[in-house]
């Protein structure tokens with residue numbers, strides 16, 4: 001019987017385990033799913049709903065607990081500290097060794113951090129929002145605090161802001177960029193979202209960064225200084241400036257794999273070590289001549305990675321083709337869907353920007369400007385879209401006129417609630 | 432985590448089976464007890480009847496009109512809560528408006544007005560097999576012809592036909608008073624429904640057995656009316672079965688259990704586990720056009736849809752498997768689609784393999800509505 005060890009029970013690890021079990025009977029393979037964070041796979045994407053009392057902790061688990069017993073997937077709650085590919089074994093923090101025939105590293109991502117001035121003196125009041133421990137810390141602090149500052153204008157930042165606001169805190173949101181989330185939104189949309197966040201009672205400060213953290217004698221945060229020389233008194237400081245692959249622990253193991261901004265894997269999810277694979281937020285996929293190495297720390301990618309890596313482990317001929325990119329999110333009440341290429345497009349690309357005269361509903365369709373004006377990407381705010389159809393149009397290299405004519409077919413709003421596309425104002429922008 | 436302060440405590444406590452939820456449960460139970468048994472004697476002890484004097488003071492024909500008033504107030508107040516929470520969602524706005532309208536008119540004002548004009552009290556929003564006595568010969572004989580036609584055509588033609596096209600939702604979450612209360616005043620408790628697979632198994636048996644019982648009782652009562660005078664033993668059985676059904680199903684399950692358990696067991700316990708109408712419509716729904724469509728690969732497995740499904744359906748299980756689904760119990764309340772932060776779900780009435788919507792309620796109505 002072969003032994004399969006999976007490090008990390010996030011969506012990548014858990015889906016890999018289930019995929020392995022689909023193909024291997026318990027007699028053919030023993031599957032161990034290891035994580036230090038939680039004994040059960042949970043949905044990291046739903047942390048904010050637990051914080052906001054909309055879900056209980058147990059609701060975060062996507063599968064009934066008995067699934068793991070039924071599937072004969074053994075769960076181990078422990079931290080892995082060593083990996084020895086030559087002896088094919090890993091070591092847990094307790095010193096216990098586990099041997100493997102195949103190992104999958106799916107350790108996810110951790111909060112990015114910068115050595116801010118004053119950070120060393122901080123004992124209490126600083127939070128991230130990535131793990132269950134972070135959630136506990138946030139809950140503990142929200143109970144006793146009146147003010148919070150959240151740094152970093154990305155997806156996790158805005159979620160944390162919404163949570164603090166829900167708990168009645170006075171929230172200041174510090175966003176370095178001139179408008180919300182330029183990594184994905186253009187100025188028009190970004191400004192609308194900034195305004196929307198402001199409308200909810202958040203003090204939104206653009207164009208300034210965290211400069212210094214001030215603490216009291218006990219090391220508890222009392223205020224922060226911004227680069228704009230503002231002093232913001234606060235009890236909680238939330239740092240949400242992105243995530244980095246959790247691969248630091250792999251640097252000093254017995255057989256360190258190749259790291260390149262993350263655990264480097266090829267298109268079959270194999271690492272540089274024999275018998276060791278990688279998947280999810282912790283990896284960077286080497287696409288060879290087809291493009292720069294890819295790191296996509298999102299749920300859908302991690303899930304697909306996990307399933308594909310499992311197939312690769314089982315000997316299938318896997319060649320990862322990153323699908324046409326898509327993602328979705330929600331900024332307070334505004335739903336967001338994006339498909340295809342919307343950022344870093346070459347100058348000369350066109351953008352058809354459509355906005356609703358009264359409501360916060362916009363569509364941005366990125367397209368080439370020659371020939372049929374092939375559509376390259378969509379950025380949609382405020383109404384629901386079937387990303388599958390949008391994706392297909394990009395794959396089929398459809399032109400702008402075709403897409404405009406058929407756009408209503410991709411609407412996914414609730415009954416009676418279709419956004420009225422006829423009403424939209426249109427503006428053509430040349431990048 | 433609950434919000435700070437006394438209000439935060441209360442909001443959490445009453446919606447999470449805390450002490451206040453249990454107190455509310457007891458109060459509701461007492462209220463129903465006095466409504467049903469007030470003025471009667473139980474085990475030799477006379478039970479006081481606080482509600483009849485109130486009803487008389489308000490100029491109402493009987494205490495059940497007063498009950499109707501309380502019910503209607505609850506639906507309207509809960510409806511306002513729905514508008515505040517889901518005012519951005521047209522489906523919820525339209526649906527809740529209809530629910531309130533039906534409750535205020537068909538289920539409250541019209542029966543009262545009928546009494547004033549000395550007509551038999553008739554609830555146009557209730558039909559057999561939910562209102563089982565509408566098919567009892569004794570009731571039928573008293574009904575004016577238009578009511579009788581409405582009742583027969585409604586139950587035998589309209590119910591199944593609309594069920595085929597729109598699923599059970601047109602009745603269960605647009606018209607019916609039980610569903611109406613659940614989807615308005617019950618809103619804060621909807622997430623308490625049990626999601627276990629064991630409850631699903633129980634539901635499949637209990638709801639269909641109640642339907643069977645309803646059919647059986649109707650058939651027996653009709654038969655006993657027709658031939659009963661020749662077979663006194665048979666007539667006796669029919670009468671006792673009829674009163675058994677009246678006590679257990681109508682009074683205990685739909686009246687008392689249906690509402691009293693809201694604060695601890697969630698809304699729609701009656702609808703899900705016992706309602707014969709729901710069972711019938713559920714069977715039709717399985718073969719009809721209604722379904723919930725899942726947007727492929729967009730689910731983040733957050734679980735909000737499952738948590739807020741009042742019928743205890745594990746919606747997330749379907750969503751994360753990219754599987755469109757029709758569950759007999761789904762009442763089409765549309766809350767799973769509403770709470771989903773990624774817009775993964777949509778209620779539809781289209782035939783499965785139809786590429787574009789042709790016969791959705793949306794395409795028929797939303798154009799004119801905009």
Ligand SMILES: Cc1cc2nc3c(=O)[nH]c(=O)nc-3n(C[C@H](O)[C@H](O)[C@H](O)COP(=O)(O)OP(=O)(O)OC[C@H]3O[C@@H](n4cnc5c(N)ncnc54)[C@H](O)[C@@H]3O)c2cc1C
Nearest residue numbers: 008010011012035036037080107108280281297298299302
């Ligand atoms: C607040 C928040 C909201 C998000 N929302 C979205 C969203 O809306 N849409 C979206 O697409 N993505 C979202 N994401 C990103 C998404 O959650 C991640 O991409 C996804 O969870 C990655 O899964 P994973 O399996 O790669 O890793 P993870 O889920 O990070 O799991 C890795 C696990 O491995 C464990 N581990 C690490 N090192 C070790 C070790 N040495 N020994 C043992 N165990 C170890 C970790 O503790 C962790 O439990 C969100 C993330 C956060 C934090």
Ligand code: SF4
Nearest residue numbers: 740761762764765767
């Ligand atoms: S599945 Fe959705 S629409 Fe159906 S009952 Fe549950 S929440 Fe309502």
Ligand code: SF4
Nearest residue numbers: 730733734736750771
């Ligand atoms: S609410 Fe939406 S995203 Fe969350 S589990 Fe359900 S379908 Fe998936």
